[in-house]
Amino acid sequence: MAHSFDTDTEAQGLIDYVDASPTPFHACEQAAARLAAEGFTEVVETEPWPTEPGRRYLVRGGSLIAWDTTGAHGAGAGPAAGFRVVGAHTDSPNLRVKPNPDHARAGWQMLGVEPYGGLILSSWLDRDLGLAGRVAVRGEGGGVEARTFHGRDALLRVAQLAIHLDRTQNEALSLNKQAHMEPLWGVGDEPGDFVGYLAEQVGVVREDVLSWDVMTHPIQPSTRLGRARELIAAPRLDNLATSYAGVRALLDAVATEPTHVPVLVLFDHEEIGSTSERGATSTLLPSVLERIVTAGGGTRDDYWRALAATVIASGDMGHATHPNYADRHEPMHQIQVNGGPVLKVNTNLRYATDSVGAAAFRLACEQAGVPMQTFVTRSDLPCGSTVGPVTSSLTGATTVDFGAAALSMHSTRELMGAEDPAMYAAALSAFLAPA
Structure with missing residues (x-):
């Protein structure tokens, strides 16, 4: 049927x-x-x-x-x-994690990302973001095994500049993909451990993480919207x-x-x-x-x-x-x-x-x-x-x-x-x- x-x-x-x-x-x-x-x-x-x-x-x-x-x-x-x-x-379109992403700046642990596709940069500001993707790990016999993971926790945030520090942004917001779109994911003067995070997500030891295709995603669930629930926001x-x-x-x-x-x-x-x-x-x-x-x-x-x-x-x-x-x-x-x-x-x-x-x-x-x-x-x-x-x-x-x-x-x-x-x-x- x-x-x-x-x-x-x-x-x-x-x-x-x-x-x-x-x-x-x-x-x-x-x-x-x-x-x-x-x-x-x-x-x-x-x-x-x-x-x-x-x-x-x-x-x-x-x-x-x-x-x-x-x-x-x-x-x-x-x-x-x-x-x-x-x-x-x-x-x-999204923000994808670079090969060497970990660094620290001004007391914040940052994660290096690269914009993928024609994304609207401003829509990624001040969103609760998670990580998900595919990780290539060391397999049996010297081979490569691909594992996916879906991180549902709020992990990252691309923080917007306060209006007090740039009062022109409501008229002409200008975002540089390299300088302004890096998310923070912790506090400290030492970089975080992205590879260690991936190892935990896919269940391997840190040394077995070989490479990755990992991207950010907004964790807010999709929903019905509107007075008569006639819309989908997602x-x-x-x-x-x-x-x-x-x-x-x-x-x-x-x-x-x-x-x-x-x-x-x-x-x-x-x-x-x-x-x-x-x-x-x-x-x-x-x-x-x-x-x-x-x-x-x-x-x-x-x-x-x-x-x-x-x-x-x-x-x-x-x-x-x-x-x-x-x-x-x-x-x-x-x-x-x-x-x-x-x-x-x-x-x-x-x-x-x-x-x-x-x-x-x-x-x-x-x-x-x-x-x-x-x-x-x-x-x-x-x-x-x-x-x-x-x-x-x-x-x-x-x-x-x-x-x-x-x-x-x-x-x-x-x-x-x-x-x-x-x-x-x-x-x-x-x-x-x-x-």
Whole structure:
């Protein structure tokens, strides 16, 4: 039986997913756990690909890809059956810990960090911050083992300068990424022991900590907001809201056993250009799609035939019209929270949407019975981008970019409509399994 998309259930589901996913590694762990609970099994890239049809997923660091071949196999569609792909990303702007972070200044123990992505620096000031991430430790036989941890305690704070010491900051706050964004995490003239902290978190001795991918996160829980609780305030909605909806949609879509292969791919590193071994410009998506085809007995020609029959929907958050800055938005394309999924269009292809892809997404929204909005940025403002143009160019597949409406994108605390997660998941399910 297909899953239902109840508004309150999906809003709380998103909140739970975000709060459990302070890093891309945790976002993939959480997605994998939800997939495994519904019968998906993990595939390891270094092992032979299973040839029998089934529901499977693969994790590469902070990226995940999942698919189901049972419907296509049962319908006799053959290895050249096309794919329906929903793409999103797991990373969000934050402050990440440097390799040699410990130092002391003016009687404070400080931690060296580097801004990641296009974060709004001021939103990180005077927040209670925790640490989370992945630690590479010494394994048995001289190997390397990766362990994740999620520190939920208030540990750090990037302290703002008092108004008495700079009375101009309400008019023109200027923050230097090197000088002004280092968090304090203790008192003393001697540096703290970050490596010792990591060793405690992952359960090893200090000497076995080899390296890390550790980042800060605000520890304030996500919540429903507004007079009628019609809003969700949370960190990392860009783009965990799409990651969560994608997982829910895939689980719903596979219950109908579509005659093509539904795929969900969650990429890391979108916020810094996607150029990594697990970003959207990597081999992750093309290699997995090809291995799906060849494991089903297909040839290289079958793979290219399958790509020609593929449609990709690239999901990322979209800008709701801001009531205090309405002049920053295209007047004929006003976007509302709780107004349904947002089709994203840019004639210079910062978004990959063309008329064919737009039509496919519109039909999915109609099938799901949810409204659709269309976003175009002002012609005199630059336009952001996402994984859509990259996946389109790597695969040659028809691609459409879409999102869910939000305010305060790239802040430590973003805002979206509480009705949108359910509509988002419903539209993506219909896209993955068109009637």
